[in-house]
Amino acid sequence: MTSLIEQAKQKAAYQAVDEHVLPSHRVIGVGSGSTVVHVVARLLQRDPELNAKTVFVPTSFQSRGLLLDGGLNVGDVDQYPDIDVTIDGADEVDSQLNAIKGGGGAHLQEKVVAEAAKKFVIVADYRKNSKILGEQWKQGVPIEVAPFAWRVVLVKIQNMGSKDAKLRMAVAKAGPVVTDNGNFLIDAPFGLIQDPANLLKDIKLITGVVEVGLFCNMAEIAYFGNEDGSVAIRTK
Template identity: 35%
Template sequence: MASAEELKRAAGEAALDHVTDGMCLGIGTGSTAEAFIRVLADKVQAGLNVIGVATSERTEKLCRELSIPMATLETLPQLDLTIDGADELDGALRLIKGGGGALLREKIVAAASKRMLVIADESKTVETLGAFPLPIEINGFGMVATYLAIQEAADGLGLSGELTLRRTGEDPFITDSGHLILDASFGRIPDPEALSRALHDVPGVVEHGLFLGLAKEALVAGADTVRHLTV
């Protein structure tokens, strides 16, 4: 049986088949994305010419350590392809992302790309999103009011569950963009699109981890093969 790390590397290696010379590449955040970064670095050292835009400071640091040429989204505002992981994906390639806290930048980079390719191991596939807590990035100002408004919006959709302020030790977790994250344990989310609209209607919500309509392809690594999923 392949280990989780072996599956992540298999997905990362399969993603290299979608990277061509001269690409402007959005590079994701998280353990599966890091597996891709390491195999990408080997290709770059062998002569592959790409320029990357990172979705987090952590990714930026790793890419530069591995000598992958990097730019910012300000200098490269239109990208050919973003390769990123997911905390959950369903059969329509709707995603929950943000377990690593980079959801805002991940979504901006994905939206600036012609294509988004998801890489994951088979444990991340679900019939219905929601087993993984949904990260919701919020402004620090008015945090309690925002919390209550999110709770009310969820109640209106028949969703319940705990909203937990993400912490690093005793201190609140702060995203790269200076915001807070609430992790919403809603359980099954039967209508992700309705929840997305309801959350965006809350003024204190900066962004949420539902990635809807962004990914058209996914590479899912299992014990025997890497499946290429499309919608």
Template identity: 40%
Template sequence: MTETIEAAKKAAAIQAVAEHFDPSATHVGIGSGTTIVYVVEAIKDRSTNPQIRFVPTGYQSRQVIIQAGLTPIAFDSLPDNVMLDVAFDGADEVDEELNCIKGGGACLFQEKLVAERARKFVCVADYRKNQSRLLTNWPTIPIEVAPISVPNVLKSLQTIGSTNPKLRTTLLEKSGPLKTDQDFFIIDAPFPALLTSADVAAGKGKGDGTDGKWEVNRLSQVIKEITGVLEVGIFSGLNGVDAEALRVKEGSLRTVTGGQKPVAVYFGMQDGSVQVRKANE
């Protein structure tokens, strides 16, 4: 099973890079997780431009970039007017509308920064992550919070319908809560499977939690508004292409830079094939 999963990740990474990595790019975002190792390998095989700078989403992805002989640059070192040409990252689960849950590896804040700074975010995953609705197989929403706010956030999550949200601890529980690269904590919050916007339009639920069902975007917004929450591990709303169109249309009235959702998701399948799901299809 492990060999099948790793082969699926590698196949998805190779195809995603082949279709979205441009050797003439100047800045490329690199996400976190086991799948990204294969993405960086594929980029190294195709890259002919030593001037490309790679922006990692955390410590692990920075090490992968360095070990591949590529050049990392910190996110906060990017010039103000520079957008990433593309960002590659994984996901813990992806639904039919390309909404994602991320944060299983505790890098969700920097992952979202990088995704929103990219002209396009391309997601690479294996077949297990391909679900019709979020929270079908993946059990919780990761939420990055200020340590002092943990009791308040836990209580607020229970109020809006999360069953038994928990503070994530290290593998050695005696070592205490797991810390992110920002020295924040992670809360993992279970909810019933989330509705898509199409579900709400079809009358399958209100989506505002009053009937026990939350729509992806609504839940993300409500959690983000809880005092003490730095970021929510739901990647929804706009993708990079749609965000660019909105910026052109509304100009300075919009503070949005890029999109949280991928423009395409590459799922490596059990039989060695790759299933591609694209935005607006």
């Protein structure tokens, strides 16, 4: 089963890279997560001379490591605020290309790099393909919060209707997960999210919230690798 899922991720990632990373591109955003491993693998198969002329902007410690291990040129978004294309994974994507991201805790940097790009492309496997956000992804909307404010924010999120919202705790250590930016994470289930853009706005207005893992009206196209080896493409 795992190999089928990995093959699905690879199919989607390879096709997205082939169709959206052009020889003329000089700055490419590279997202985070398990599907992005295949994105980097495909980038490494490009003409080395093209890669030598290209800067790759990672969205997390993980993707930075993948790029550096591959010998690619790595830059920061503050150095390269104009990105040609960003390719990233997602935890779930709805019929309007709104997405939940942040299962890996990197959605602040992911959103900055996605918004800096002329084109934002999502790659995922069939398990992430939904009509409405919340159908498949049950863990909740990831919310990055300032550490000193997490309890205040949590109460407000619970009062907004996410009764089961909770601080994300680390697995291999005692205490909460800490993001690459030194913040905490709250996971807030809202059931089926009929209006993700409005929910994003409401959460973002809470003081102490740094970023919300709802990516609304950002992606131009999404690639989903299917179990049968095909790739489903969704556009607006």
